[in-house]
Amino acid sequence: MRNVNLPPLDPDKGEWDEKALNRRRFLEASFWVAASGGVIATVGAGIRFLIGNSLEPKKESWVEIGSTESLTPGSMHRVRYRLRAKDAWRTVEQSGAVYAITEDGESYTVFDATCSHLGCLVRWQEGDRVFACPCHKAYFDHQGQVLSGPPPKPLRRLETKIENGVLWALI
Amino acid sequence: MSKLGKWIDERTGISGPVRSFLSYPVPKYVHGNLLYTLGGLTAIGFLLQVVTGILLMFYYDPSPEGAYNSVDYITFEVPLGWLVRGVHHYGASAMVILAALHMLRTYFMSTYKKPREINWLTGVLLLFLTLAFGFTGYLLPWDQKGYWATKVGSEIAGSVPVIGSWLASLMRGGEVLGQATLTRFYATHVVLLPTLVAILIVIHILQLRFHGMAPAITERAKRNSRKFVPFFPHWVVTDTILGLGLLALLVYLSWSQGVPLDFPADPSASDFVPRPEWYFLFYFQALKYFPGSLEAVATILIPLFIFGTMIVLPFVDKGDERRPWKKPVTTGVGIFYTVLIIVLTILAW
Ligand code: HEM
Ligand code: FES
Numbered sequence: 001m002r003n004v005n006l007p008p009l010d011p012d013k014g015e016w017d018e019k020a021l022n023r024r025r026f027l028e029a030s031f032w033v034a035a036s037g038g039v040i041a042t043v044g045a046g047i048r049f050l051i052g053n054s055l056e057p058k059k060e061s062w063v064e065i066g067s068t069e070s071l072t073p074g075s076m077h078r079v080r081y082r083l084r085a086k087d088a089w090r091t092v093e094q095s096g097a098v099y100a101i102t103e104d105g106e107s108y109t110v111f112d113a114t115c116s117h118l119g120c121l122v123r124w125q126e127g128d129r130v131f132a133c134p135c136h137k138a139y140f141d142h143q144g145q146v147l148s149g150p151p152p153k154p155l156r157r158l159e160t161k162i163e164n165g166v167l168w169a170l171i
Numbered sequence: 172m173s174k175l176g177k178w179i180d181e182r183t184g185i186s187g188p189v190r191s192f193l194s195y196p197v198p199k200y201v202h203g204n205l206l207y208t209l210g211g212l213t214a215i216g217f218l219l220q221v222v223t224g225i226l227l228m229f230y231y232d233p234s235p236e237g238a239y240n241s242v243d244y245i246t247f248e249v250p251l252g253w254l255v256r257g258v259h260h261y262g263a264s265a266m267v268i269l270a271a272l273h274m275l276r277t278y279f280m281s282t283y284k285k286p287r288e289i290n291w292l293t294g295v296l297l298l299f300l301t302l303a304f305g306f307t308g309y310l311l312p313w314d315q316k317g318y319w320a321t322k323v324g325s326e327i328a329g330s331v332p333v334i335g336s337w338l339a340s341l342m343r344g345g346e347v348l349g350q351a352t353l354t355r356f357y358a359t360h361v362v363l364l365p366t367l368v369a370i371l372i373v374i375h376i377l378q379l380r381f382h383g384m385a386p387a388i389t390e391r392a393k394r395n396s397r398k399f400v401p402f403f404p405h406w407v408v409t410d411t412i413l414g415l416g417l418l419a420l421l422v423y424l425s426w427s428q429g430v431p432l433d434f435p436a437d438p439s440a441s442d443f444v445p446r447p448e449w450y451f452l453f454y455f456q457a458l459k460y461f462p463g464s465l466e467a468v469a470t471i472l473i474p475l476f477i478f479g480t481m482i483v484l485p486f487v488d489k490g491d492e493r494r495p496w497k498k499p500v501t502t503g504v505g506i507f508y509t510v511l512i513i514v515l516t517i518l519a520w
Contacts, residue, residue: 089350094349095438095439119322120445
């Protein structure tokens with residue numbers, strides 16, 4: 001290996017070990033293999049660690065909306081639900097808002113109050129019978145369909161069940 | 172050199188590099204123009220954030236149950252807590268303003284041209300990282316403002332076509348905003364971002380030292396460009412005095428305005444209208460103009476386009492001309508974006 005660009009050494013100091021220099025290519029290659037292997041393995045494991053469990057779908061749970069008697073037909077009821085659920089390594093009380101309505105006292109519709117645009121909470125306006133989202137001025141009708149504004153899809157409808165006169169929704 | 176200085180220098184060899192750093196010749200046209208202090212002031216702003224941030228960490232509790240109360244405690248019960256938190260709070264806004272003004276200075280003077288491309292590119296990254304500081308810091312008090320701004324912010328990531336829901340989950344550490352989100356934001360805010368920003372500032376400044384300031388562009392400045400003053404003390408004194416002025420302003424704001432803390436985060440409260448921090452208001456306002464299927468255009472395409480044009484700028488605008496009044500296109504585009512951002516911010520205020 002003659003063509004390596006090493007600075008000449010001061011003869012008083014000593015000289016490059018020519019024999020060792022012959023292995024320079026090989027050592028360089030070894031360095032790159034070892035270092036990139038180490039870096040790739042570390043970064044790969046690190047990325048997997050950081051992703052963690054974040055891509056697991058949220059566990060759905062049944063939350064109590066209220067007794068069917070309290071839900072008078074024809075009017076929209078705002079319900080603030082609570083549940084104890086696991087949040088990463090803690091078990092905490094979570095809360096949220098839904099709207100429940102029944103026309104006939106038999107079939108119930110429950111909407112997640114979370115706007116389908118960017119997640120603000122919508123409010124029911126009894127006068128106009130619309131849901132209004134304050135964030136980007138969107139309106140939904142009483143079926144949860146978009147009337148105007150940026151939301152790309154209707155409000156989410158939750159699965160419901162009635163047990164012993166109590167309405168439950170799957171959130 | 173003192174005896175101690177000698178002792179240290181014999182062991183570290185530090186005096187040479189330090190002396191050449193401090194005796195760096197600063198051209199008079201730079202020394203005489205306060206616009207050139209904006210970068211240094213941004214650096215001082217960053218230092219203030221680091222110092223007050225480390226102090227805050229001694230009391231802050233990064234959990235949804237504890238965060239709000241710990242911030243409340245810092246603000247109202249820890250001696251000088253209002254001051255430390257206040258300076259950190261207003262300092263964040265100051266850093267955004269200073270970095271933005273500094274960028275406008277370098278942009279309108281076309282200092283991004285060869286050979287200063289890397290200076291510009293590290294600058295663009297620093298600006299976006301400064302905004303990332305703002306975004307991650309906003310959540311930490313776990314109050315209504317931070318909670319809802321983050322909710323909307325992560326949904327914005329969620330509106331990216333195809334990989335959106337994925338991105339949003341990665342950002343939150345799960346499908347819902349909770350403990351995992353707070354821990355992620357906290358680690359990013361106090362370790363990851365400061366490290367990256369510190370490294371980039373070092374590269375940014377070493378690049379500047381390597382090339383020197385971009386040459387003067389006005390006739391008056393050119394006449395002044397063959398006279399120099401040393402970086403220390405001449406230039407450093409200017410920056411120090413302005414830095415103290417900045418600190419005084421932040422102290423005054425903390426004292427006269429107090430530091431805001433909203434009600435504790437409540438995921439079921441719909442009487443709260445989410446709003447981002449003021450420097451994201453223009454973006455928040457812009458989203459209102461893009462309904463339904465055009466949503467992704469506003470949320471992701473436009474920001475990507477702006478970031479992309481900033482990145483390619485030094486490789487596209489390559490001529491020798493650097494006088495802004497002779498460069499109607501870049502000057503016009505710069506003014507257009509500046510005015511647009513100001514107007515959108517005012518509309519959303
Ligand atoms: C954390 C944020 C930042 C810090 C601490 C910082 C620091 C500095 C300092 C101290 C200087 C020299 C003095 C001056 O020109 O004002 C400088 C120069 C420069 N900065 Fe920044 N900067 C930051 C952000 C940015 C941004 C956002 C950009 C543009 C996108 C940028 C682009 C430049 C360029 C091109 C120069 C060279 C100026 C010339 O040659 O005249 N910097 N920076
Ligand atoms: S979040 Fe409801 S309209 Fe944007």
